[in-house]
Amino acid sequence: MSLKFDLLKNSGKSRLGILHTKHGDIHTPCFMPVGTVGSVKALKPEDVAQTGAEIILGNTYHLMLRPTAELVNKMGGLHKFMNWPKPILTDSGGFQVMSLAGLRKITEEGVEFQSHIDGGVKHMLTPERSIEIQRLLDSNITMCFDECLSWPVEKEKALASMRMSMRWAKRSFDAFEQREGYGIFGIVQGSMYKDLRLESVETLTQIPFDGYAVGGLAIGEPQEMMFEVLDYTASALPDTKPRYLMGVGKPSDIVGAVLRGIDMFDCVMPTRSGRTGQAFVRGGFININNSCFKDDSKPFDEKCQCPTCRNYSRAYIHHLFNAKEILGYTLLSQHNIWYYQDLMRDIRKAIEEDRYKEFADEFLSTNKC
């Protein structure tokens, strides 16, 4: 196996672990900030590391278009290019190309598409090309190329799509070059249909992936439905491998998913909210654009130890957003990622102390986000 995963402890279905990679260890459950185009938006990499984040996510789709995987490779790989020496996971590009409705054509071979940048040019993503791109980027955790459906979707279509994704998963695995400290994760599909999800798990676990992701969730379905899928999907996955819930999510999504045995998360929410003015605070969130904050000398969150909360008032950041000063996005994004990392620290501590169920019940009954 190319990535070593130590499962340290269980508390109910919740798990505490360490995933070892060539670029460092990742304590799970973990949250990965998203660095779409080779930058976690508005933040220096040291600002991201300071929050406690041990791994970030890069996007194959964005990076293949610019600056291109070949250029990143020529510059020494994504870690060096963006000055982030810690682990990186890359998605496969599947999710993004699927959302290019009208601009893409899916066949058994792969997906032909026109990009949102160079509208006229045609590109092709296949399982083999996606894996090659992720190798060129020097990604520590490569994701299989798969089809991600929107929801709702008819069962027949979901079945055909899931089975193609499973064939693509095998092609992805075969195309992956095994290296010490690097690995590849399979992705469970099957929409909201239990038998399809279980068939997908059954097929995928016959391939010795380094970890298993649950894809096709957090695409608009209610939270209870997502939790229901996780209830039967996560338990069907092997105990010895990390489990990653892709693109999730709100703090309450994460807390509920850890309760069901998930180890890894990523989401643009803390950085996207950082740009719209939404700040996560204990118990919920506030929108700093609200005029009630214009003379509020308190920090975002008095319990937060992040540099933003230690040094700046809500009034100042309200002013920065009002004046459209870039620093506002930086300060708010760092706070939000810190909030997510605090949440993961609290989650890991609760599992460590074998009181995760109580922690989750308390969090879910008092938190509004």
Added chain:
Amino acid sequence: MSLKFDLLKNSGKSRLGILHTKHGDIHTPCFMPVGTVGSVKALKPEDVAQTGAEIILGNTYHLMLRPTAELVNKMGGLHKFMNWPKPILTDSGGFQVMSLAGLRKITEEGVEFQSHIDGGVKHMLTPERSIEIQRLLDSNITMCFDECLSWPVEKEKALASMRMSMRWAKRSFDAFEQREGYGIFGIVQGSMYKDLRLESVETLTQIPFDGYAVGGLAIGEPQEMMFEVLDYTASALPDTKPRYLMGVGKPSDIVGAVLRGIDMFDCVMPTRSGRTGQAFVRGGFININNSCFKDDSKPFDEKCQCPTCRNYSRAYIHHLFNAKEILGYTLLSQHNIWYYQDLMRDIRKAIEEDRYKEFADEFLSTNKC
């Protein structure tokens, strides 16, 4: 006197000094990065301090409109509000309101204007109100309220304007509340007319200002003309007080002005260029948007020790600008301010070692910016 200035050394007309304020010392010749609306654009204050900058400039006009001087005062002053514990100089707002052509009316009393933000609302700036605002902001160095003419301008108009500015200088001084570690600077006007400049110096130096600025330059006139004005203006100012050339400038402007006895500078160039992609390097500048940099693994400037040059390639920053990632502005702005502070360090060292004339000749003959 409220601000103590130690003149340490002369090398020709060039001077080495230390200006002491309540919030710290400033080694002169110095360059002040501009923090217009309470933020040096795209940078955290610690990033600014790391460059070696010991003082920044805040803008009365922008801050009076938002978040308002009263709010900044309520929040503990500008140092605390923006988390910059070092010295701050504020301009008087005069320069900005004068440029609101068609939206402002000048009388002996002051200037009535409509702002660029709340178009319909009328505001009034007088010498007394400008000084009050700067006190509310807790500015260490307050600037007189003056009229800054554009150029070219007829002598008769320049004379009348200069004399009104001198009456306003007296009113500004009288309105200034003397406090230890705080001071007020007078501003020499008179356009490009020698007799007017000398009359302005004569009038101003009868008032015990803590320093003297040269205003009304760098407004489109050729560099030689600016240097000519400085030749006779700077020498006429008292040796014992710091001399500040407002709004200047390009590196070569600064080198030439120090040669003529100027001690302090401010300019938006390094931060504005940081947003347009212009990077200052030894010998000139480059525009990082240029496609020739797309696979250039070198830093902006191999001699620069700034964090941007130590950690990032031109290729990466080219990519960030291409993808419109905020981090690009941050990295380039910090480099450019570092470049300016390196220049000031080199200037101070050359004066210290009594070889400033040689330094300036060499710089001006080899530098293209």
